[in-house]
Amino acid sequence: xxxxxxxxxxREIERKFLVKELPDRLKQARRCVIAQGYLAAEAxxxxxxxxxxxxxxxxxxxxxxxxxxxxREITLGAKQFAALWPATVGRRLYKLRYxxxxxxxxxxxxxxxRKHKGLVVAEVEFPNRTACRKFKAPAWFGREVTGNxxxxxxxxATE
Amino acid sequence: xxxxxxxxxxREIERKFLVKELPDRLKQARRCVIAQGYLAAEAxxxxxxxxxxxxxxxxxxxxxxxxxxxxREITLGAKQFAALWPATVGRRLYKLRYxxxxxxxxxxxxxxxRKHKGLVVAEVEFPNRTACRKFKAPAWFGREVTGNxxxxxxxxATE
Numbered sequence: 458x459x460x461x462x463x464x465x466x467x468r469e470i471e472r473k474f475l476v477k478e479l480p481d482r483l484k485q486a487r488r489c490v491i492a493q494g495y496l497a498a499e500a501x502x503x504x505x506x507x508x509x510x511x512x513x514x515x516x517x518x519x520x521x522x523x524x525x526x527x528x529r530e531i532t533l534g535a536k537q538f539a540a541l542w543p544a545t546v547g548r549r550l551y552k553l554r555y556x557x558x559x560x561x562x563x564x565x566x567x568x569x570x571r572k573h574k575g576l577v578v579a580e581v582e583f584p585n586r587t588a589c590r591k592f593k594a595p596a597w598f599g600r601e602v603t604g605n606x607x608x609x610x611x612x613x614a615t616e
Numbered sequence: 617x618x619x620x621x622x623x624x625x626x627r628e629i630e631r632k633f634l635v636k637e638l639p640d641r642l643k644q645a646r647r648c649v650i651a652q653g654y655l656a657a658e659a660x661x662x663x664x665x666x667x668x669x670x671x672x673x674x675x676x677x678x679x680x681x682x683x684x685x686x687x688r689e690i691t692l693g694a695k696q697f698a699a700l701w702p703a704t705v706g707r708r709l710y711k712l713r714y715x716x717x718x719x720x721x722x723x724x725x726x727x728x729x730r731k732h733k734g735l736v737v738a739e740v741e742f743p744n745r746t747a748c749r750k751f752k753a754p755a756w757f758g759r760e761v762t763g764n765x766x767x768x769x770x771x772x773a774t775e
Contacts, residue, residue, distance in 0.1 A: 496677050497656040497664045505656045505664040516675070518655050518703045529703050531696040540690050544677045 494545025514538035634758035653704025673697035682763030
């Protein structure tokens, strides 16, 4: 999940699941198209991502893997984005994202397009580790893939 | 050397040398303090660099190694820079840079500080491969280290 605070250290705590079937309520959820690409990605998971979400462009630094990660993000102007985006050729992915409130959480459902068409993933972000651990997944969630490199966006974009 | 065109593909052609002795003319050269750090760096040389040069902040993507590299750079606002800079802890370097005209070229002389105090390197950028190949180094240049990983800034910053 994106955060957008430009001045402090951001830690994200989240879990990721495959999706068995899309819930009916999805039709009412907010949705947007996401295009993202990777400028550089280290073997340990540390990377710099460019993203266009609707009309908003951003650059995000992430480090760590699994449920707990540090993340820093800045908003980019259109010219800044345009100058860097060509550097991500061959390292991009495209998805349709739905943002659906569920109990006290916001579930992000990503329906991948193009080369990963057919893959559907849900992510839930938590305010703390306890909420993260206690989370009971809804029935339409499939297998948990938190920290599974196979489903990391960097891997999906570059494979 | 930095380039700052935000819309096209930038290739830089340059050579790097150690410096045996500083030239007298250095006193008249323009100089500035540079602090730079690396957000992410792949083993093959591809990386994303943050830099503060005087008061100007920038983010640069580079790929390739040796005399010919692709480079893309954007200027960052102060807030954008401040949001990302903490992510470069432990991957930074500091230097004093002199920019000195010499024949038809501009020589950049970097005097490293802190952990690399004592290291002095000169870089020359060329308009094309022929000029690059034909370049005759001035007498105060030492050994050429173009493409030598030992003297790459990424390596110096992270070692």
